[in-house]
Every structure is written in structure tokens, then in C-alpha cells.
Amino acid sequence: MIYFDNAATTAPYKEALGTYITVSEKYFYNTASIHQSGKDAAKLLEAARAQILDLMGLKTYDLVFTASATESNNIAIQSMLRRKKQFGSTILTSELEHPSIVNVLEAMKKDGFTVKYINTNEDGTVNLDHLKSLLDSDVVFVTVMALNNIIGSIQPIEEIIRMLKDYPKVHFHVDATQAIGKTDLNYNGVDTISISAHKFNGVKGIGGLFIRDLATMRPIQYGGGHEYNVRSGTVNLPGAVSMSKALRLTLGEAREVKERLSQFNEKIRTAVQDLEFIYLQPKAASYIVNMSFIGAKGEVVVNALSKRGIAVSTTSACASKLATLNETLLALNNEDKIIEGSIRISMGRHTTEDDVNKLITALREVYEELGDVLK
Amino acid sequence: MKFDHILIRYGELTLKTKNRKMFVNALRDRMMKALKQYDVQIKANRDRAYIVLNEEDPHEIIDKLTNISGILSMSPVVRLAKTDEAMKETALKFANEIEAGHTFKIEVKRADKQYHLDTYGVQQLLGNHVFENTSHLTVNVKNPDYKILAEIRPDAIYMYYETIKGLGGLPLGTGGKALLMLSGGIDSPVAGIDIMRRGVEIEAIHFHSPPYTSPQATDKVKALVDIMSERTGYDIKLHIVPFTELQTTLYDRIPDNLSMTSTRRIMLRIAEKLTKKIGGEAVVNGENLGQVASQTLTSMYAINEVTTLPVLRPLLTLEKNDIVKMAKKMGTYETSILPFEDCCTIFKPKAPKTKPSLESVKKFEDVVDFEPMIEKAMENIEVYMPSKKEKIEDDFSDLL
Numbered sequence: 001m002i003y004f005d006n007a008a009t010t011a012p013y014k015e016a017l018g019t020y021i022t023v024s025e026k027y028f029y030n031t032a033s034i035h036q037s038g039k040d041a042a043k044l045l046e047a048a049r050a051q052i053l054d055l056m057g058l059k060t061y062d063l064v065f066t067a068s069a070t071e072s073n074n075i076a077i078q079s080m081l082r083r084k085k086q087f088g089s090t091i092l093t094s095e096l097e098h099p100s101i102v103n104v105l106e107a108m109k110k111d112g113f114t115v116k117y118i119n120t121n122e123d124g125t126v127n128l129d130h131l132k133s134l135l136d137s138d139v140v141f142v143t144v145m146a147l148n149n150i151i152g153s154i155q156p157i158e159e160i161i162r163m164l165k166d167y168p169k170v171h172f173h174v175d176a177t178q179a180i181g182k183t184d185l186n187y188n189g190v191d192t193i194s195i196s197a198h199k200f201n202g203v204k205g206i207g208g209l210f211i212r213d214l215a216t217m218r219p220i221q222y223g224g225g226h227e228y229n230v231r232s233g234t235v236n237l238p239g240a241v242s243m244s245k246a247l248r249l250t251l252g253e254a255r256e257v258k259e260r261l262s263q264f265n266e267k268i269r270t271a272v273q274d275l276e277f278i279y280l281q282p283k284a285a286s287y288i289v290n291m292s293f294i295g296a297k298g299e300v301v302v303n304a305l306s307k308r309g310i311a312v313s314t315t316s317a318c319a320s321k322l323a324t325l326n327e328t329l330l331a332l333n334n335e336d337k338i339i340e341g342s343i344r345i346s347m348g349r350h351t352t353e354d355d356v357n358k359l360i361t362a363l364r365e366v367y368e369e370l371g372d373v374l375k
Numbered sequence: 376m377k378f379d380h381i382l383i384r385y386g387e388l389t390l391k392t393k394n395r396k397m398f399v400n401a402l403r404d405r406m407m408k409a410l411k412q413y414d415v416q417i418k419a420n421r422d423r424a425y426i427v428l429n430e431e432d433p434h435e436i437i438d439k440l441t442n443i444s445g446i447l448s449m450s451p452v453v454r455l456a457k458t459d460e461a462m463k464e465t466a467l468k469f470a471n472e473i474e475a476g477h478t479f480k481i482e483v484k485r486a487d488k489q490y491h492l493d494t495y496g497v498q499q500l501l502g503n504h505v506f507e508n509t510s511h512l513t514v515n516v517k518n519p520d521y522k523i524l525a526e527i528r529p530d531a532i533y534m535y536y537e538t539i540k541g542l543g544g545l546p547l548g549t550g551g552k553a554l555l556m557l558s559g560g561i562d563s564p565v566a567g568i569d570i571m572r573r574g575v576e577i578e579a580i581h582f583h584s585p586p587y588t589s590p591q592a593t594d595k596v597k598a599l600v601d602i603m604s605e606r607t608g609y610d611i612k613l614h615i616v617p618f619t620e621l622q623t624t625l626y627d628r629i630p631d632n633l634s635m636t637s638t639r640r641i642m643l644r645i646a647e648k649l650t651k652k653i654g655g656e657a658v659v660n661g662e663n664l665g666q667v668a669s670q671t672l673t674s675m676y677a678i679n680e681v682t683t684l685p686v687l688r689p690l691l692t693l694e695k696n697d698i699v700k701m702a703k704k705m706g707t708y709e710t711s712i713l714p715f716e717d718c719c720t721i722f723k724p725k726a727p728k729t730k731p732s733l734e735s736v737k738k739f740e741d742v743v744d745f746e747p748m749i750e751k752a753m754e755n756i757e758v759y760m761p762s763k764k765e766k767i768e769d770d771f772s773d774l775l
Contacts, residue, residue, distance in 0.1 A: 019774045034589065047771045244775050 002355045004312045006348030007149050007178060007288060010201045016246040020203050023238040031235045032226060045237055048244035052208065055247050058187060062214045064227045065206065065240045069177040070100035072194035072209035075231065077104045077143070078220045080171045080192075081113060084140035087169050091115045091141045092134050094126045094155070095331035096148045101175055102327070105143075118144070120331040123282050124153030132163060141171050146179035146187075150315055150328035150344060151281045152288030154183050161189035171216075181250040182258065182285050191216075197239065201349060202246030206239030253349065261347045262286035264356045268345065271360040275367055277374035279338050281329075287348065292334075292341040293367070295374040301343050304366040310359055313344045376468055378433045378451035382533060383424040383440075386447040386543045394549075395421065401574075402445040402546035409439050409608030425452075437539050442606040442705060444572040446541030450524075455532040457490065459500060462525055465534045466501040469523045470509050473536075478515035481505070484526045497525060542572055547609050550574030553657040553687065554650040556642070557581045557613070559596045559715070562661030562690055564603055564707040565698055569689040570659045571607050578653055579611055580646055582618040592715035597759050602707050604761040612653075613759040616645055621748050628743050635727040636736050639669050639678045645749055647682040649756070657685040663698065664691050668727040677733040 003011070012020075029041040049063050066072045081091070091105055095117045105115045119130040126144055142164065147154050157174055164172050173192045179185060180200040187193050187210070196207040211217055214228055223232025268289050272278045281290040293301050298314035305312055315326035329339040345359065367374070385402070403419040406426070410417070413436060416427040426436060433451035440446060455461040466481065473479060483497045492500065501523070506514060526533045555567040557579040567577050581596045593615060600613045621641055629637045646658050662670045669678065679686055690698055702708035 023774060034591070036590075039591070039594075044771055044774070048775060051775050241771075241774050248775065 002310045002358055003350070004310060004345045004347060004355070004359060006351075007152075007199075007344060007346035008313055009198045009204070010348050011350060012198070012203050012242075013201045013246055013249050015249060016197075016202050016242045019245045020238045020242040023241045027237055027241075029237075031237055032224065041237055045235060045240055048237075048241045051244045052247055053210075055244075055251055056187065056193075056210065058193075058210050060188075061210045061212055062228065064209045064211060064217075064230045065235055065243075066209055066231055067205055067236070068207045069098075069175065069194045069196035069199075070207075071231075072192075072196075072207050073098075073100045073173075073175055074104055075209055075217070075220055076173045076192040076194065077101070077108065077141070079218045079230070080141060080173075080216070081108055081111070082218060083216065084169075084171065085112070088138040088140040089113050090136070090138040091143070092118055092131065092139055093142070094118050094144045095120050096124070096126070096150070096153070096155075096328045097143065097145055098149060098175060098177070101143055101145070114138075122332070124148060124151050124284055124328070124332060125155055126160075128156060128159055128163065131160065135163075135167055135170075139167065139170055141173070143173040143175065146174050146176040146185055147182055147285055148328055149178045150288075150326060151290045151332070152178075152182075152285030153282075154179075154185075154284055157185050157187065157190065165189075178285075180247065181254040182287060197243035197246055200246055200250040202243045203239055206236050206243045208243070250349075257349045258286050261351065264347055264351060264353070265289055267356055268360060268363075272363055272367075275364070278367065279341075281332070281342075287346055289345040290329075290342060291345070292338040293343070293370060293374060294337055294341050296341045296370050298341055298343050300370070301341070301366060304369060305343075305362055308362045308365065310362050313346070315342060315344060376453070376472055378453055378535075379428055380452045380454050380533070381426040381428065381433055381436055381440075382450045382452045382535065383419075383426065384447045384449070384541075385423065386445050386541065387545060398445070398546050398549055399424075401548045402443075405443050405445070405547050405608045406440060407608075408610075409443055409605075410436060413439075439608075440541065441539070442542055442568065443547075443608055444542050444544035444574060445546035447543055448538050448541050450535040450538045452533040452535040455534060457487075457527070457532050459492070459497075462497070462501055462532060462534065463504040466505050466523050466525070467508055469534070469536045470505045470512055473512060473521050475511035477512060477520040478518075479505070479512050479521045479523060480514060480516050480519035482522050482524045484524070486526065486528045489529075490527045497527070501525065544572035545574030547571055547574055547607065548576055550576075551657075552576045552578070552653065552655040553659045554646055554653065554655045555579045555611075556646055556658065556660040557596055557599065558661070559592060559599065559711065560661065561702050561708060561711040562663060562666075562698055564599050564661075564711065565701045565705065566659055566661035566687075566689050567611075568603060568607060568705055568707075569701075570687060571609065575657075576609065577611060577659060578655070579613045580616060580649055581613060582616045582642055582645075584619040584622045585617070587619065587622070589715055591713075595710060595713050595715050597761075598710050599707055600759065601761045602705075602710060606705055610760055610762045613761075614649060615757040615759060616649075616752050617755050617757075618642075618752060621745065621752060624743065624745070624748065629739050631724045632726055632728050633731055633736050633739060634724050635669055636674060636677050636731040637740055639674075640681045640736070640740070641745060641749065643678060643686075644681050644745075645752060647684050648749070648753060650684055657687050658682070659687045659689070661690055661698075662688045663693060663695070666695065668729045671729045673730040674728075677731045677736055680733060 027041045027044055029037040031042040031045045053059055053063055089112055091113055116134050119127040121127050144155050164170050171191045174190045175194045177196050177199055191212045193210040198204040217230045219230055226232050226235055265286050277294040279292040302314050325339045399419050403417055406417050413431045414429045415431055418425045437449050481498050481501045483494045485494045521536055523536045550573055553575050555577045557563045583593050600611050604611045625634050625638050
């Protein structure tokens with residue numbers, strides 16, 4: 001199987017996996033134990049934490065290890081909104097967010113919160129003028145993802161940080177799950193930031209929440225008080241250390257990978273340009289190509305490619321079992337048939353030129369095969 | 376703006392006439408130690424010093440120097456050829472970095488009296504140039520938001536617009552040596568750094584009572600010493616005294632409400648011996664008048680009686696809030712508040728006397744011979760040096 005679904009998950013670095021195994025064997029201890037072995041494990045945890053904060057350029061922040069970006073998003077939203085209720089009840093969010101943001105916000109509506117969506121520009125970025133117009137004294141929470149998982153648009157996070165400086169009571173959350181290694185965003189000034197290791201060639205089951213002011217956080221799930229009493233539960237030390245390694249390796253080769261994938265991206269786009277019933281979403285982050293086979297269903301295209309040994313995805317894997325139209329593509333004012341026929345090709349560090357050539361051949365074959373359906 | 380140097384202005388040491396060279400050399404050594412991880416050079420002259428940045432970040436360097444005593448203030452500067460054009464260009468670059476709506480002023484210091492324009496002439500030249508080529512700033516000579524400064528010196532022209540306050544005081548190593556009693560709390564690290572600000576070198580003493588106190592409590596004190604050493608550019612030696620035998624004896628033999636006073640007396644006796652051994656001339660502690668039972672005037676009277684050494688208490692009259700602020704600024708606060716029991720808290724009596732009577736304390740102490748136990752504790756002191764710290768992170772480097 002040639003893998004083009006790196007926005008869904010990635011293959012771990014051998015080194016990150018090696019770390020996971022070594023730590024599981026040598027430092028299986030509980031980081032909260034007070035015996036010497038527990039202390040060594042705790043020191044290793046802190047070394048991993050410090051390295052991640054350093055690599056992210058967030059030395060003044062705290063980092064809480066979680067099991068996933070979904071958990072990080074839930075902690076940030078639920079913890080803050082409980083505190084913020086007395087100050088206001090409006091939440092602003094982009095139309096492009098992942099279900100682990102949107103569905104939490106929608107659930108918060110029954111606690112009396114109002115969710116307002118920020119309009120999207122044609123290129124898939126949030127409309128800053130609209131954001132500005134929505135900011136009133138009732139707004140307590142703004143959440144915008146750093147890099148969209150469907151088409152790869154990179155959001156103007158730094159501009160939003162500057163804009164929100166005038167609104168001190170607003171908590172600004174950024175879901176940076178897709179962005180690690182893909183952009184050079186500076187997150188300093190964001191209140192909370194979510195990441196997940198398996199999106200940048202780390203192992204699954206470990207994520208993180210960067211927190212600017214730890215004192216403002218409350219647990220949403222109670223227990224033994226691990227991770228600054230924000231996220232109880234025995235800490236996943238092998239995961240945390242392995243995430244630290246994956247992050248170091250990812251950022252170390254980020255530029256080189258980005259340049260390589262950008263060339264591949266162009267190559268794929270050029271190769272299907274002459275096909276009348278293929279629609280390409282605008283190019284954004286280099287690793288994602290989102291295209292629609294107009295008239296066909298995305299799922300059919302995915303199956304046809306899968307038969308040829310190529311893995312791609314319809315919209316996002318998390319939502320692709322849902323029958324509703326993708327929200328990101330809707331936000332971009334795409335016609336229904338473009339949304340229905342869309343597939344996401346997402347490359348990664350392992351992607352080779354040979355893979356890309358095979359993909360192109362397969363895309364053209366599938367186009368021929370579907371023939372009459374397309375219109 | 377890309378700065379190529381940092382200008383270091385000296386504090387009180389410029390007042391010293393005869394020993395100035397010694398003071399300047401001591402300061403240079405301290406700065407070199409604090410900056411050893413950076414690729415910079417230090418040129419320390421008689422009246423000021425320059426740090427050649429070699430592409431390093433000036434604000435990171437300045438941050439490392441804010442707790443080095445003997446520095447009055449620091450400015451990131453650009454060094455220019457001695458031409459009007461170079462000054463004009465730089466003044467404009469500075470101006471363009473200032474946000475719109477602010478006021479500015481040009482200030483000129485002309486140490487090189489040979490320069491072809493006089494002070495007023497240079498001011499006019501630069502002021503007009505900035506004024507004519509920008510529209511976002513206005514001039515305010517009396518109370519400007521920003522001063523753009525040009526110093527014309529014999530070797531070059533230096534320009535800057537930012538001055539960051541230093542710690543002041545005297546360079547470390549010019550004022551003798553003292554022993555700091557380091558408990559692990561918030562106050563004692565602050566007291567230590569404050570004394571060092573006056574040029575006094577320190578070593579530290581800490582008492583531990585395993586297994587009643589945890590290894591984490593000792594690690595915490597080591598971590599504090601690490602931070603203090605890093606911030607001051609001076610390797611502080613830590614003496615860890617095993618106190619269990621003395622602690623349990625005190626607990627057995629001295630009435631509960633006086634045991635705290637006796638404990639402090641024994642600790643001070645050990646501190647005195649160690650001070651003399653290391654060639655020190657005073658003991659330093661973080662006591663703050665009236666903060667707790669052992670720090671009332673009557674307690675100090677009863678405790679201090681065991682030594683003739685000066686006991687320096689730099690925090691004596693400060694407000695706790697201010698001490699906390701200082702600890703935060705020095706970077707010791709977060710470590711100080713880690714919740715590990717030290718030997719004072721484990722054996723803490725229920726109701727220690729705030730006015731212990733020296734006579735009764737002596738009466739109870741007289742029937743126990745503490746001296747052999749003190750000698751034994753002295754012999755078993757464990758020494759820790761921050762620079763010799765085994766780098767546990769290195770063991771992890773394969774994993775991370």
C-alpha cells in the first residue's frame with residue numbers, strides 16, 4: 001500500500017518507536033512514585049517536557065501531557081468555559097475546525113453559551129475583518145486551528161494574537177494538531193495550544209496541551225492530581241519521551257521535507273490539470289492536495305484507488321464515516337457535487353517521487369474508469 | 376535593528392580609585408562565566424565594558440547579566456565608523472522601529488572633542504534627518520518616550536536607544552566570603568544573592584535528616600544552588616550536613632516548646648565551625664524579623680548567643696511580598712515552593728516559644744553533650760558543586 005493519508009496519521013520514526021520501547025522497559029515506573037526509580041522516571045518526564053517546550057519556542061509555557069489532541073481540546077474548552085461563564089457567554093470559532101472542537105462547542109451550547117462562526121476567505125483562511133466585527137464584550141473564548149486538515153490552509157494566528165491583545169478577557173485556543181513541522185508559526189501569546197504526536201511521525205496515544213497560565217486551568221476529569229492537577233492519570237512516560245524525540249526529528253528536517261513535498265504537490269496538480277472534471281482546491285500547506293472528481297462520490301474514488309494499492313481519504317478520516325457534507329469545503333462555498341466528489345491526498349516524510357508517479361498514473365486510470373459518471 | 380555590541384556601564388566600582396583594576400577584572404571574570412555558553416568576547420576597559428556579540432541575541436545575553444553584581448546598566452549598541460552618514464542612517468533605522476504616535480529626542484555624548492561637529496551640531500543633524508524622513512513620530516525634548524543616543528568616542532561612534540538596569544552593587548569576589556544557611560524556602564536564596572550583590576562570595580550549608588527528610592528535599596536545595604550559580608555566574612559550593620542524630624537527640628532531650636530554639640542554636644554552631652573552616656567571615660541567613668517564632672528578636676537573641684561571628688540578615692525588615700517578588704525575579708521562587716519537607720518542618724514543635732528564655736534553653740542543653748555529635752556531623756558533610764553536577768539529562772539524550 002502506498003500511503004497518502006498522512007493528515008489522518010503517520011508512520012512513526014524508527015527512533016521514536018525505539019525510544020518508546022526503551023523507556024517502556026527501563027523506565028516503566030510511575031512518575032509519581034517517591035522511590036529512586038520513580039524519581040528517575042519523573043526526571044526523564046521533565047527532561048522531555050523541557051525539550052518540547054524549548055523546541056516549540058514556548059519556554060515560558062507549561063505543557064500538560066494528554067492522550068490525544070481531542071483530549072487537549074476538550075480540556076482547554078471545558079476547563080476555560082466553566083470559569084469564563086461569569087464574564088460572558090459568546091464563543092467565536094472558525095468554520096474550519098475539527099470535530100474535536102466543533103462538537104465540544106456545540107455541546108457547551110446547552111450550558112448557555114452562544115457559538116458564532118467566523119467567515120472564511122476564498123483561500124481557506126479566516127476572515128479577520130469578520131472576526132474583528134464579532135468581537136464584543138460578551139466574547140470570552142476564541143478558537144482557530146493553525147492548519148486546516150482538509151485543504152491545508154494556514155491560519156493567520158499571529159495576526160489574531162495581535163488583535164486579541166485588546167481583549168484581555170478572551171481566552172485564545174489554537175488546535176495546532178496538523179501544523180507541527182508544516183508551518184513556522186510563532187504561538188507565543190496564544191493561551192492554549194493542542195498537539196498530538198501521531199500527526200508528526202510519533203506514536204499514538206500521546207498528545208499535549210501548552211498552557212500560558214497554568215493557574216487558570218481546572219481539571220475536567222478528577223483523579224490523583226498528575227500533570228499539575230490538570231490531567232490526572234498515570235503519565236504515559238514512554239509516549240511523552242517518544243513525542244519529544246519525534247518533535248525534535250520533525251522540526252530538524254521540516255524545511256527539507258516541506259520543499260520536497262511542495263514539488264510533489266505541484267507535480268500532482270499539473271498532472272491532472274487537463275482533466276475536465278477534476279476540480280483542485282487552492283494550494284496551501286505543501287503536504288495536502290484536495291481534489292474533486294466532479295460527479296462521482298469521494299468514497300468511490302477512494303475505493304478505486306485503494307484497489308490499486310493507494311491509500312487516500314475522503315475529507316477527513318475522523319468524519320468520513322458521517323454522511324454529511326464536509327464543513328470546511330462548505331465554508332469555502334463549494335458546490336455540493338465538488339464536496340461530494342472530493343478526496344484528500346496527504347503526503348509525508350516517507351513519500352517518494354516514485355510514490356507520486358504511481359499516484360498520478362492511478363488517478364488518471366480511475367478518471368478513465370469512472371468515465372461516464374463524471375460531469 | 377541588528378546590534379553588534381552590548382555596552383556595560385559599571386556601578387559603584389567607578390568610585391574606587393586605587394583598586395579599580397581589581398574590581399574591573401573581577402567583573403570581567405564573572406561575566407565570562409555567566410556567558411560561557413555564548414560565542415561572545417568581553418572587552419573590559421577602565422570605565423566601561425563592551426561585549427562583542429558575534430551574532431548572538433543581545434537580549435538573551437542581557438538577561439544572563441541582570442543578576443551579575445557590579446553592572447549599573449546595559450544597552451544593546453551598534454558600533455559605527457565615525458561619519459555623519461553612518462549616524463544618520465542608524466538614527467533613522469532606530470526611529471523606524473519605534474511605534475507610531477510616540478515622541479523621541481536625539482541625545483549626543485561627545486567624548487571625542489576632535490569630532491568635526493559639536494554636540495549641538497550632531498543633534499541638529501540627526502534630529503532633522505529623522506524628522507524629515509519619518510512621519511510617524513514627533514519630537515519632545517523635555518519628556519520623550521524614546522531617546523536615540525549617539526556616543527562619539529575616540530575609537531568609534533556607538534548608538535542605541537534602550538538602557539536596561541543592572542543589579543548594581545560590587546563585583547563578586549571583592550568583598551570576602553560568607554556562609555549562607557540555605558533551608559530550601561523562599562527567603563534564603565534571596566538573602567544569598569543579595570549578599571553576593573555586595574561583592575561577597577558565598578558557600579551554602581544545608582541540614583538534612585534522612586530518612587525523616589526526603590532525598591527530594593536535598594535535590595531541591597541543590598537545584599536552588601544551581602539556579603543561584605547560573606544567575607550569578609559563580610559556582611556556589613553546597614555543604615550538606617547530616618543532622619539526623621542531632622535532630623532525634625534534640626527531640627528526645629529538649630522540651631517541645633524549646634526544641635526549635637535549641638535546633639537553631641546547634642545549626643548555628645555547626646555553621647560557625649564551617650565558616651571558619653572555609654575561610655569565611657560571616658554567616659548569612661534569610662531571617663525576617665517577626666516572620667516566624669524563630670525570627671522574633673528574643674529568639675534571635677537566644678540563638679545568636681552561640682557565635683561571635685557576624686550573622687548577616689539582608690532580608691531582616693523587608694515585606695514578605697517583596698521577598699517573593701525578588702525570588703520570582705531571580706528565578707528561585709518556583710523551586711522554593713516545591714512541597715518537600717525539610718528538617719525544620721518535620722520536627723516542628725506544636726507551639727514553639729516566640730520568646731524563648733536563653734537561661735532555660737542553656738539549662739536543658741547543658742545536660743547533653745552535643746559536641747561529639749557535632750564533630751561527627753562535620754566529618755560527614757557531603758559537598759555538592761553545581762559545575763560538577765552529573766548531567767542526568769545526558770543519560771537521557773539518546774532517548775530524547
